[in-house]
Amino acid sequence: LFYWPGIQGRGEFVRLALEDAGAAYVEVGRLPEAVGGGAAGIMQYMTIGSGPKPFAPPYLEHGGLFIGQTANILAYIGPRLDLVPADEPSRITAMQHALTVADLVTEVHDTHHPVASRLHYEDQKPEALKRAAAFIKDRMPKYLGYFERTLVEAGGETMLGGPTSYVDLEMFQVVEGLRYAFPRAMKRIEKTTPRLLALHGRVAKRPRLESYLASDRRLPFNEDGIFRHYPELDV
Amino acid sequence: LFYWPGIQGRGEFVRLALEDAGAAYVEVGRLPEAVGGGAAGIMQYMTIGSGPKPFAPPYLEHGGLFIGQTANILAYIGPRLDLVPADEPSRITAMQHALTVADLVTEVHDTHHPVASRLHYEDQKPEALKRAAAFIKDRMPKYLGYFERTLVEAGGETMLGGPTSYVDLEMFQVVEGLRYAFPRAMKRIEKTTPRLLALHGRVAKRPRLESYLASDRRLPFNEDGIFRHYPELDV
Numbered sequence A, B: 001l002f003y004w005p006g007i008q009g010r011g012e013f014v015r016l017a018l019e020d021a022g023a024a025y026v027e028v029g030r031l032p033e034a035v036g037g038g039a040a041g042i043m044q045y046m047t048i049g050s051g052p053k054p055f056a057p058p059y060l061e062h063g064g065l066f067i068g069q070t071a072n073i074l075a076y077i078g079p080r081l082d083l084v085p086a087d088e089p090s091r092i093t094a095m096q097h098a099l100t101v102a103d104l105v106t107e108v109h110d111t112h113h114p115v116a117s118r119l120h121y122e123d124q125k126p127e128a129l130k131r132a133a134a135f136i137k138d139r140m141p142k143y144l145g146y147f148e149r150t151l152v153e154a155g156g157e158t159m160l161g162g163p164t165s166y167v168d169l170e171m172f173q174v175v176e177g178l179r180y181a182f183p184r185a186m187k188r189i190e191k192t193t194p195r196l197l198a199l200h201g202r203v204a205k206r207p208r209l210e211s212y213l214a215s216d217r218r219l220p221f222n223e224d225g226i227f228r229h230y231p232e233l234d235v
Helices: A011-020 A038-045 A070-080 A088-112 A121-153 A166-181 A183-192 A194-204 A207-214 B011-021 B038-045 B070-080 B088-112 B121-153 B166-181 B183-192 B194-204 B207-214
Strands: A059-062 A065-068 B059-062 B065-068
Touching: A011 A070, A011 A166, A011 A207, A059 A070, A065 A070, A065 B088, A070 A088, A070 A166, A070 B088, A088 A121, A088 A166, A088 B065, A088 B070, A088 B088, A121 A166, A121 A183, A121 A194, A121 B121, A166 A183, A166 A194, A183 A194, A194 A207, B011 B070, B011 B166, B011 B207, B059 B070, B065 B070, B070 B088, B070 B166, B088 B121, B088 B166, B121 B166, B121 B183, B121 B194, B166 B183, B166 B194, B183 B194, B194 B207
Parallel strands: none
Antiparallel strands: A059 A065, B059 B065
């Protein structure tokens, strides 16, 4: 797995799946730079060798195949880790949900970077205040309400209505991330999503994930990642 | 196919694949409202019936299966329309590129809607000027340069290095859209992407697409869609 070494970010959705399945994997970004790790190492891998390169981390190398884009990685490892049912409709629905999560994640990112990724938050704060207010008022309830309804219509236990899938692990991370970034808004909005919160609680107690979350492999949220806590944005 | 009836938008990537393959399909949004069409019709389909609902258009119904998210629809119809090779690495790479296009499309949308989708462009114009400037300076050359390099490394003819795929059709639409939205910036940047332009030209001349593009099924670009031309943003 190739991802920035200091943040949860988009890579965390992949880490959660690998950890939940007990898969053997190497986080190249967390290896020493001397052996090709670190941020320099993951950047280097994006430019060398033959074959299609990813546009950005995270990406995964498995058996010589490089796979970019978070939802694409999950679609690839899901069946191999028994984290999505084998039938095509389930896989399509799982991918659809993963892409909706990806859209949400991009919108969360843009609450603190509404003008440009290359600028610091402090250089786009007036715009961030406006964008975050709109996100909290309209988008956050819309996404969470959609996930809650989807879960209820699937029977209330899992997002696909069958065994736990990578989509359920994503729901855990969405709740965690929004609670970290927007605790005041989330406290109000999550009252309307009881089944999603119950799912979040069940995922957190899955034995391998519980170990992972308590380990130092689980990086803390911070203000370099995607879910950032700036109190002034949590209106 | 369920998509807004008045715009190209994200639905156009699906239309291009269906049209290129000569597939039989119905655009529900362009049917009269009296028979369940129009914007009202596509919204209605998102709330009725059983099974997973999409978060937003476009979505496709095929054989009772509802499929949301543009890249997910392309991954589903690609093999069925012979618009992606059958091997897994090709499909994964195609999906990776489609998701990178989706990211670009979202960034294009946010050049005119950097604060909130629900507000009019006129109500977020100062922020749009800043975001569009950053997009043109950094992001547009980065995306187009990436696609150009990918194409060159794949042999220079198609994005996957084999027969024409839905990714090539997407490249056509990316060039078309950026030329419409940012003609001045694009005139400068496209000098650095000759292979991408040549691919654009080849796709435009594919017989079924050429007919489609000349027909009234091809909606014109306009300022309700994703690629919008506001001269003040084309710095």
